[in-house]
Amino acid sequence: MEVLTGFGSDRSYCILRHLTGAVHSELQLGETCRDVVFLQDHSFYAVAQQKYAFIYDRDGVEIHKLKAHISPLRLEFLPYHWLLASVGSAGYLKYQDTSTGQLVAEHRTALGACSVLTQNPHNAVLYLGHQNGCVTLWTPNLPHPAVKVLAHLGPVSSVSVDPSEGGRYMATSGKDGSVKVWDCRNWKGAVREWNLRSGGEGDAEVEWSQKGILAVGSGGSVNMYTSPSIKTPHTSSSQPPLYLTHPLPSTSHRPITSLRFAPFQDVLTIGHAQGTSSILVPGAGDGGMDTSEGLDIYEGVKGRREREVRGLLDKIQPDMIALDSEFVGSLAPPSKLTTNSSGSSRATEIPFSRLPRAERLRVSGKADLTEEVYSDAESLEGDENGNGGPKRKEDREEREKRKMRGKGKSMKRYLRKQRKNVIDPAAVAIRAKLEKQKAERKAEIRKVKYGNKPEEKSAALDRFKR
Template sequence: MDWLTGQKLQLVHHHTEASAAAAVAEVLQVGDAGFLEPEGIERTSKVTQKALKSMVDANTAAKMYNLDLDKLGPYFVDYSRSGRQLLLGGRKGHVATFDWQRGDLTCEVQLQETIRAVTWLQDDESLFAVAQKQYAYIYDATGAEVHCLKQHRDPNVLSYLPHHFLLASGCESGHLVYQDISTGVVAAKHNPRLGPIRTMALNPWNAIINIGHSDGMVTMWSPNQPNPLVKMRCHNSSVHAVAVDPTGHYMATAGADHMVRFFDIRTYGCLGQLRSKETPHCLTISQRQLVALGAGEVVSVWKDVFKSEQTEPYMEHHSPRSAVESLRFCPYEDVLGVGHHGGFSSLVIPGSGEANLDSSTANPLSTNKQRRELVVRQLLDKIQPDMIALDPNFLGQYKPTDSSKDSAAEANVPTYVNPLKNRARGRNKTGKRVVRAKLNVREAQRAKALNARRDRLDAQKQQREEKIRKRGGVVEGILIQSGRRASKK
């Protein structure tokens, strides 16, 4: 057994041990997601937040609240990866961050400039980015400006890649810009040439950016490729919203044709669709694969849409005279944040959050000391942008050497096929190749006709010779030589 085979067997052994350890650890996961279960003719879509508040305990009821900020909206919403901090950004320049569970305001600032998007950057909730009218800016926990990112000109949407320390922005000019916030270097700048970028979603599984375009296409991008890795025709009209679930296996898109479609990214196949009464504007997917859809003044939450066709939503919420602008599910909580023209609303959606915490990814119960050490650990574990691919499982695999390629080629030697020569001066154009193919067919037909004529002449010659031999008393004394008679001596 060579060294390479031994390494592969050892890798398989490690995977087997990890799977067995995970199966044993599942016994300790006593938490489970609880959904609304109707009885008889009851329908969960008719359960309002007011009615639900009277049924739950005090801690859960405290998660239902509204912030009336009608003068500075509409508002954009983003939760930190741990689910502890909430970031709000109003269109008219109002930005606020706070610990929504405790009700502690962290910072509040008026930027006096149009805001188009907001996003958290660090897991320790110390930095956040704001897409403003002209550039993208980075602020710290106190609201002080840290950096002005002039490479992100006229940004419309923002996404942060936490394992790569990359901030991605989709600009009005149609450019997709990646910038490393740890070094300040622009990792990549792509131009899809498909119009302004107004909707974008990050795939957490492989760090691929999914962009929706005005022609109904959804493209998937990596910072190390100048062209899209995948192009999908999702709608016949403009794509208004794109969302990817936390596992990275499913994608939801909403178009101007009032259609919402659901796709399996692994096979690029459509799993189902539904029609919205109004034009959908925003989408988000929870950790338990509940899909929240914002259309007009209505927020509808759909369940099991990736498994079967659904005709009725799981829950609905109406915000009178306030069009929905942004939606975000809070990690590890059954909470949906809704940013609208009237401010912000926190809704309780039973069963939307993951019940079992994973402290290795984002720990909501971390201490101040753990949060201070978190950034250092993440910098040590930072992944380079050139390692982003559609299938992240290629990491750790063995790249074949030249000798192994040669041996594999010798083992599978194909039959030799005379390749078509690339002749110069237009001799290998499509029309020329068609003419040559027709000439080859004619030559084959001509050769076949000549062979048939030769066989027919030979048969006639043999018949004449048989007739001469059968003539009475003369056949014995006659020889046939070169088609002429000769007397036998």
């Protein structure tokens, strides 16, 4: 395992092997380095420099210059989504897909510069700590924070999420000199709260281990606490019982700048003014390594390439990031904009936007029921059954008169809508009836004009007769 350590004072950073302390590579940037984070593996890492964010390989060669990330203060990489997230002095949270290079989302926090950023490893939600004491939770698919809670009365100095219980607990520390543990399931207040042992106000760093040990670094010492003492609701602000404490050798090592637990090992790395120090914390690391996640201590070049390809194939889309990760695979709730179509033979749910206009008016209660059209077959059926046939026929004729628009009756419009290549017994009967009525009208007109005189067949040359 390797530890990436960034130094902002001398404008350089280096990669160290935390077991041996040997320097793997070192690079002089010539400008302030604010944060560094590894990407999909130890072959590439991103550096938050003074003006932009840069991506380097393990030998220190610059690969990319991310101009979209302006003045970044903190970086975070989401391994299952291949997203590089950054927040800067302008207060913008940005997500960039490292596999395609596209900027996925850009959110304006509207809370000023932000220097505290961490992620929940179980649902990939980002936690931001702001200068006004608020902690906000962000996802790429929401332009506003999913959760916003007032955590401290002063600026938030550090935020960490407990990975041992599915990201249910969050620890925060503020410049008001307090440390709080929150339950992320209800947000009804801090579960446990206490003041720093160093006394007074100042910056404090908090970090959870894989087994739920909370490390709090402030002043000249690092204190460790274990559950259930820090996760049990407590009304007073008394100090919880200590599990382990480690004082720094001298005052020259102050202040403590960062805390990181080594994964799968009982090692805590402390970053301070004189460099880094490593201490043993029994029971901090998870001894069971999940090899299905691609964790192989004997991995070679070929295995690393295969793991990278599998990671790209299994990449999760940013839209699937949510507070409740259990929604994946569950049934969607019935939509409120669906209704049963009454015109079909079977009751099928059709979205409201796809219904015909007449059906939408009927569902919304705006339809004029007096304009409902009945066919002649329905009228004849009513006569045979004796259910008020003549009255129904008169009503139908009355409605047809009201629906006249100057281009023909409603029956002709009904026939025009019927497809000619479909043989419909009702349509054929209606067409035959109309042809018969047309022939009768022509016979009446001829009778009025010529009387009972038989019709003479005319020839083409009869027009020249004198």
